[in-house]
Amino acid sequence: MKFTRWLVTALLASGLGVFAPRTAAAQHETAADLLDGERAFKNSCANCHGPDGDVIPGIDLGRGRFRRTMTDEELVRIIRTGIPNTPMPASQMTVEQAQKIVAYLRSRASTVRGGALAGDPLRGKSAFDRATASGGCTSCHRVGTSGSRTGPDLTDVGSRRSTVELERALVDPGADVAPGNRTYRVVLKDGTTVTGRLLGHDTFSVQLLDTKEQLRSFAKPDLREQGFLPSPMPRSNLTPQEVADVVSYLSTLRGQ
Amino acid sequence: MRHALRLAVVFALAAPLYAQQVTFDRILHGDREPQNWLSYSGTLMNQRYSPLAQITAANVKNLQQQWIWQAKSLEKFEATPLVVDGIMYTVQAPNDAVALDAATGRVFWTYAYTPAPEGRPCCGRVNRGLAILGDTLYMGTIDAHLIAIDAKTGKAIWNTEVAKASARYSITSSPTIVKDKVIIGTGGGDGPIRGYIAAFDAKTGKEAWRFYTIPAPGEPGNDTWSGDSWKTGGVGVWNAGAYDPDTNLVYFGTGNPAPDWDGSKRLGDNLYSDSVVALDADTGQLKWHYQFTPHDELDYDATQVPLLADVQWQGTPRKVMLWANRNGVMYALDRVTGEFLKGKPFVKTNWLDGFDAKGRPHQVKFPTPEGTLVHPHVHGGINWAPPAFSPRTGLFYVASWENSGIIAVQGQFPRVMSSNSQQTAMGQTTLVPFYNDDTEPFGVVRAYDPKTLDRVWEFKMSDITWGGTLATAGDVVFSGGREGYFLALDARTGKLLWRASVGGQVNAGAMSYAVNGRQYVAIAAGNALFSYALPAP
Numbered sequence: 001m002k003f004t005r006w007l008v009t010a011l012l013a014s015g016l017g018v019f020a021p022r023t024a025a026a027q028h029e030t031a032a033d034l035l036d037g038e039r040a041f042k043n044s045c046a047n048c049h050g051p052d053g054d055v056i057p058g059i060d061l062g063r064g065r066f067r068r069t070m071t072d073e074e075l076v077r078i079i080r081t082g083i084p085n086t087p088m089p090a091s092q093m094t095v096e097q098a099q100k101i102v103a104y105l106r107s108r109a110s111t112v113r114g115g116a117l118a119g120d121p122l123r124g125k126s127a128f129d130r131a132t133a134s135g136g137c138t139s140c141h142r143v144g145t146s147g148s149r150t151g152p153d154l155t156d157v158g159s160r161r162s163t164v165e166l167e168r169a170l171v172d173p174g175a176d177v178a179p180g181n182r183t184y185r186v187v188l189k190d191g192t193t194v195t196g197r198l199l200g201h202d203t204f205s206v207q208l209l210d211t212k213e214q215l216r217s218f219a220k221p222d223l224r225e226q227g228f229l230p231s232p233m234p235r236s237n238l239t240p241q242e243v244a245d246v247v248s249y250l251s252t253l254r255g256q
Numbered sequence: 257m258r259h260a261l262r263l264a265v266v267f268a269l270a271a272p273l274y275a276q277q278v279t280f281d282r283i284l285h286g287d288r289e290p291q292n293w294l295s296y297s298g299t300l301m302n303q304r305y306s307p308l309a310q311i312t313a314a315n316v317k318n319l320q321q322q323w324i325w326q327a328k329s330l331e332k333f334e335a336t337p338l339v340v341d342g343i344m345y346t347v348q349a350p351n352d353a354v355a356l357d358a359a360t361g362r363v364f365w366t367y368a369y370t371p372a373p374e375g376r377p378c379c380g381r382v383n384r385g386l387a388i389l390g391d392t393l394y395m396g397t398i399d400a401h402l403i404a405i406d407a408k409t410g411k412a413i414w415n416t417e418v419a420k421a422s423a424r425y426s427i428t429s430s431p432t433i434v435k436d437k438v439i440i441g442t443g444g445g446d447g448p449i450r451g452y453i454a455a456f457d458a459k460t461g462k463e464a465w466r467f468y469t470i471p472a473p474g475e476p477g478n479d480t481w482s483g484d485s486w487k488t489g490g491v492g493v494w495n496a497g498a499y500d501p502d503t504n505l506v507y508f509g510t511g512n513p514a515p516d517w518d519g520s521k522r523l524g525d526n527l528y529s530d531s532v533v534a535l536d537a538d539t540g541q542l543k544w545h546y547q548f549t550p551h552d553e554l555d556y557d558a559t560q561v562p563l564l565a566d567v568q569w570q571g572t573p574r575k576v577m578l579w580a581n582r583n584g585v586m587y588a589l590d591r592v593t594g595e596f597l598k599g600k601p602f603v604k605t606n607w608l609d610g611f612d613a614k615g616r617p618h619q620v621k622f623p624t625p626e627g628t629l630v631h632p633h634v635h636g637g638i639n640w641a642p643p644a645f646s647p648r649t650g651l652f653y654v655a656s657w658e659n660s661g662i663i664a665v666q667g668q669f670p671r672v673m674s675s676n677s678q679q680t681a682m683g684q685t686t687l688v689p690f691y692n693d694d695t696e697p698f699g700v701v702r703a704y705d706p707k708t709l710d711r712v713w714e715f716k717m718s719d720i721t722w723g724g725t726l727a728t729a730g731d732v733v734f735s736g737g738r739e740g741y742f743l744a745l746d747a748r749t750g751k752l753l754w755r756a757s758v759g760g761q762v763n764a765g766a767m768s769y770a771v772n773g774r775q776y777v778a779i780a781a782g783n784a785l786f787s788y789a790l791p792a793p
Contacts, residue, residue, distance in 0.1 A: 142409075145459075149408045199364050207357065207364050213408050215343050215364045217357035255412070 037104025040097055045079075048087065052164035053105070061105050062164045075102045117240055119248025127242050128249055140232070143253060149213050150197060151233065152181045156255030166247045173233035183232055184208055186218050187225040194218075195229060278340055278388045280435050284501060290729075291770035293339045296385050296430035297642055298767065300499040301564040304644040305727045306768035310775035311790060312730035316744045316754045318790050322776060323361030325785045328352075332722075332763045333780040335385040336430070336642070338393075339769035344778070345388065345407065346785060350381035351397040353405050359771040361787060365410035375399030377426035378446040384495065384640070384764075385430035387438065389458050394438045396427030402440055402456055414461035418442060418454060425449055425492075432497040434506055434537045437464055441493020445469075445511035445557070448488030453497075453508055453533075455540060465540030469493065469510045469528050477527035485522035490514025491529045495640050498562040500575065503592055505534040505543055507577065509558035516555045517623065517634075525550040530558050532579065534594060544594030546615065549583045553623050554607065554630060556583035559640040564591055567650070567706050578706050580643055580654040582636030583607070585617070586709050600709040602702070603637035603658050606630065635659050635720075642724035642765040644733065649747050651703040651712055653727055655735045657720035659697045699737040701725060703750060713750030715743070724765025726777070734777055736762025742779050742786065758786055 042051065045061070053061025070078075079098040082090035091098075131137045138147030141154045157166070168175055184198035186206055194216060196208035206218045206226060220226070236243060278294060286292065286299040290307035297304040311319065327333055331349035337356075338345045344358040351371055355364040375381065375398040386405075387394045392413060393405040399421035404413040418440065419425035424447035431440045437455040445451050451469040456462065469491040471477040478486055492511040499506045513522055513529040528542075530549040535542055549556040563578045569588070577591040584605035588597040596615025607630055608617040621630050638656040645652050699721035702714040721737030728734070731747040738761045744754040760782015768777045778787045 142411075145413060149406065153409060153411050155411065200362060202362070205357070205360055205362050207362055209364070209408060215355060215357075215408065217342075217360060217362060217364070219360075 033100045034104050034107050036097075037100035037102070037107075040093070040101050041104055044091060044093070045101065050162060052162040053108075054162050054164065060163070062108055062162075064105065072099070072102050072106075075105075117244035119241075119244035119246070119251075121245070121249040121252045123242075124245035124247065124249025127238065127246050149209060150211050152178070154250060154253055157253050158251040159254040161250075163247050163251055166250050167243060169233070170236045170238065170243050170246060173235060174231040177231050181231075183229040185225070185227060185229050186223050188218070188222055189224050191224075198228075276341070277390050280389065280433060283389070283433055284499075290768075291339075292341065293337065293767045293769050295338070295387060295433065296336055296496040297561055297563075297765070300432070300434075302496070302498045302561045302642065303563060303565065303647075303727070304642055304725065304765055304767070305646055305729075307729045308768050308770055308775045309729035310770070311728065311732060311768075311777065313732055313746050313748075313753060315790060316730070316732050319744070319754055319756070319777070319788045320791055321756065322359075322787045322789050324787075325354075325356060325361040325363070327783045327785070329783055331381050332761070333783055333785070334382045334428075334640075334764045335780060336724075336765050336767050337778055337780075337785065338386055338388055339767070340388060340407070342771045343407075344769075345386050345393055346780075347383040347385055347395060349383050350375070351383055351395060351403075353386060353393060353395055353410065355407070355410060356785075358769060358776065358787070359774075361785070367405050367410040367412065369395075369397060369403065369412075371397050371399035371401075372421045375421040375426055377424065377428070377444045382428050384428055387431040387433050389433045389436075389438070392458065394431040394433070394458070396429060396431055396440050398426050398428065400425040400427050400442060400444070402427070402431065402438065402461065404438075404458070404461060416456060416461035416463070418456075419444075419449075419452075423449060428494055430496045432499065432506065432508075433458070434499050437537070439497060439506055439537075441469075441497075441508055441510075443492040443494045443511070445490035445492025445494075446514055446516055446555075447490065448514055449490060449492065450487060451491040451493055451511065453493055453535065453540070455537075467533070467535055467540040467542065469533070471527065480524035480527040482521075482523035485526075488514065489522055489526060489529065490516075491526075492557075494557070494559040495561050495642075498564050498577075499537060500564055500591060502575070503534075503543075504537050505591070506537045507532055507534050507562040507564075507591065509560055509562060509579075511559060512549075512552050512555050512557035517553055519551055519553040523551075526552070530556055530583070532558060532562055532577065532589070532594075534591070546587075546589055546594050546596060548579075548581045548585070548587065548617075550616065550619075552583075554583070555634040556581065556636055558582065560638065561642050562591075563643055563645055563652070565645050565647075565652075565706060569597065569707060576706065578643070578645065578652050580638055580652075580656065580704075582632075582638055584632040584637040586654075586704065588706060588709060598709055602654065602704065602709070602711070603656055604631045605637070633659055639722060641722055644725040644727040644765075645706070646727035646729075646731075646733075646747055648729060648731060649703075649727070650706070651727075651747065652706045653701065653703050653725040653733050653735075653747075655699065655701045655721045655723050655725050655737070657697065657699045659720065699739075701733065701735045701743070701745060701750070703733070703747070715745050715750045715752060717741075721762070723762035723779075726766035726768060728768055728777075734766040734768075734779065736766075736779060736781065738762070740781065742766070742781060742788075756786070756788065758782065758784075760784065 076098040140151030185195045196210035200207040286294045327348040329349045335347040344356040351369040353367040381398045391407045400419040403415045424444045425442045426444040439455045441453040454466040455464040497508040513526040531547040533545045577589045579587040584603045586602040607621040643654045699717040703712040719738045723736040726734040733745045733747045736742045742756045758781035762781045764780040766779040776789045
């Protein structure tokens with residue numbers, strides 16, 4: 001009840017529409033239908049809407065947000081006929097194909113944790129700073145010239161990552177680590193252990209930015225052990241609203 | 257010698273395990289940590305002298321290649337790398353900054369910058385290197401921006417537009433760090449710009465002061481430009497400056513006036529073109545200047561770095577500035593006052609026959625429509641390539657070329673009046689020197705006595721050179737040229753001690769550094785960076 005009231009408030013505040021209640025027909029899709037829908041979305045829609053459906057301002061397909069509330073039927077019609085006088089074109093899809101895309105998007109919107117929540121960047125910055133004050137975010141991350149370099153730099157993360165990706169990084173940090181952000185550990189023959197962000201490695205050498213922010217290079221014959229470590233980023237203990245707020249704040253970080 | 261070796265090894269081994277902040281004091285006293293190379297020419301005196309002495313005239317013949325790093329660029333590789341506590345930083349032209357393991361050449365990170373397409377000045381989309389202060393690198397870009405880059409991660413911190421690339425400004429030089437400021441000049445002076453040198457706050461990128469290389473109306477020197485020619489008189493700045501903490505002056509060479517070969521539209525001396533300007537490092541105020549080539553119509557710009565040395569001048573210790581200029585004349589100036597001490601041709605030179613009491617050259621050859629034989633020609637005796645000075649030998653080392661027999665024609669690009677019709681514009685890798693017969697053009701490394709400007713020795717090459725020189729405490733001078741050889745010469749005699757075929761033109765100055773007590777010498781050639789050391793013990 002509380003959540004519903006909050007949701008309504010958030011939607012009113014954001015001015016966004018959402019998926020209307022689902023039709024009976026749309027609730028019988030199978031997993032294969034969703035997979036088909038995902039493929040069709042990525043092939044036909046993602047070019048303009050982005051892989052997470054959040055590239056066009058005011059629309060976030062991954063969270064089921066539109067400029068106004070939409071029923072399934074309306075969505076199917078728009079997918080097939082387009083929207084006149086806008087860049088949204090008509091397609092050759094059958095009703096069944098369009099329904100699968102809608103089913104995929106509904107499925108995705110319902111599984112993105114907190115995805116229906118609108119974030120407040122100011123509250124998000126406060127949460128980020130609070131976490132920083134208690135040894136959180138900037139003990140690994142850097143924004144501008146503040147914070148540590150050991151984790152991914154967040155100075156322009158809003159221009160590099162979608163909101164869905166940012167949210168995923170907060171709630172499930174190990175799910176999708178970019179190649180340049182992987183954590184690596186080397187153990188020298190004398191037992192010295194060094195961990196850091198892997199910058200490069202080849203048959204004979206390893207390059208890291210270690211946890212003391214030093215660029216380090218090692219010859220592999222000098223190593224006793226080496227390998228990847230799980231992401232040191234802890235799962236967030238933020239509430240869904242706080243996650244949405246922090247994501248909203250991170251989205252505003254676009255460098256210079 | 258033994259002492260120098262010991263000292264060098266102690267310093268090298270004393271390198272901190274972890275990189276410390278590069279303070280301005282460290283830059284100013286770069287010679288105290290010979291394992292590092294903290295500014296374009298090693299120190300702000302621009303002596304390009306390494307106190308490392310593991311590699312000596314006796315053992316340099318044993319040098320072995322340690323690694324090669326291939327730049328993903330077809331532009332000329334003119335950058336001198338920096339080395340800070342085992343990490344090497346260089347520029348892949350035009351403007352990608354790269355961090356490498358100085359012992360292996362493996363890459364830590366690359367900062368890729370795409371300059372605006374209009375950033376295309378005369379003579380290639382090149383870059384001569386980075387500067388560092390704290391843990392921030394600074395890079396001037398070919399589209400006239402100055403960018404601060406995190407030395408640990410390769411992320412940009414700030415990006416300041418120094419000047420408009422669309423107005424034909426550019427930057428090719430390594431920035432010069434003085435205290436908390438990053439000082440850089442604008443290139444592009446062969447076009448209709450009004451050049452300047454500006455200082456920027458190292459933390460924020462905000463401009464702190466600006467000195468125009470062409471005075472505005474009402475300022476001293478503006479009357480050396482006829483009409484409105486001062487507005488578009490060129491006078492770019494193509495290379496790094498020098499700094500003397502005792503005078504608190506920063507010194508820069510300035511470029512030629514524009515249009516290059518037609519002085520009729522800019523009558524007068526055209527201050528401060530083809531000059532060295534001494535500026536207060538805190539305010540940018542001009543303290544003194546010396547103009548090497550008044551009213552230049554031969555493109556004799558002072559693109560070289562000022563080299564500061566303390567020498568016995570006529571029996572008295574004197575703070576001097578040594579300068580082998582593109583106009584074919586070598587100079588000794590008092591760097592405190594700007595007093596002209598001596599000038600003497602270092603290549604075949606016929607455009608002047610002497611100086612007045614204040615050091616103003618007496619010009620006797622002038623370009624004419626019907627043609628005049630001028631030595632040296634527009635390629636000059638040297639271009640931007642950095643020289644060296646060894647406090648051990650007391651000699652000044654210059655890589656230059658002889659190139660003569662050319663007719664300069666007023667108002668036009670100099671026209672060939674000889675059998676060589678294949679000449680190409682200066683600065684291009686395909687450059688063919690001007691000459692009348694095959695004996696005339698050659699590259700040469702020469703050593704000079706700074707007290708007399710007399711030549712002490714020379715090493716001749718078949719082709720010309722755009723490479724610089726490096727002197728070391730091992731009494732070796734490293735250099736190279738267009739032929740694609742990296743050379744080691746005896747610093748006292750000029751005798752060839754070692755050479756490596758690097759398979760591409762040497763268009764940069766060499767530098768030296770140490771990692772874990774082992775001395776390396778690095779040189780850019782072709783599109784790659786090479787590092788050499790003695791065999792591992």
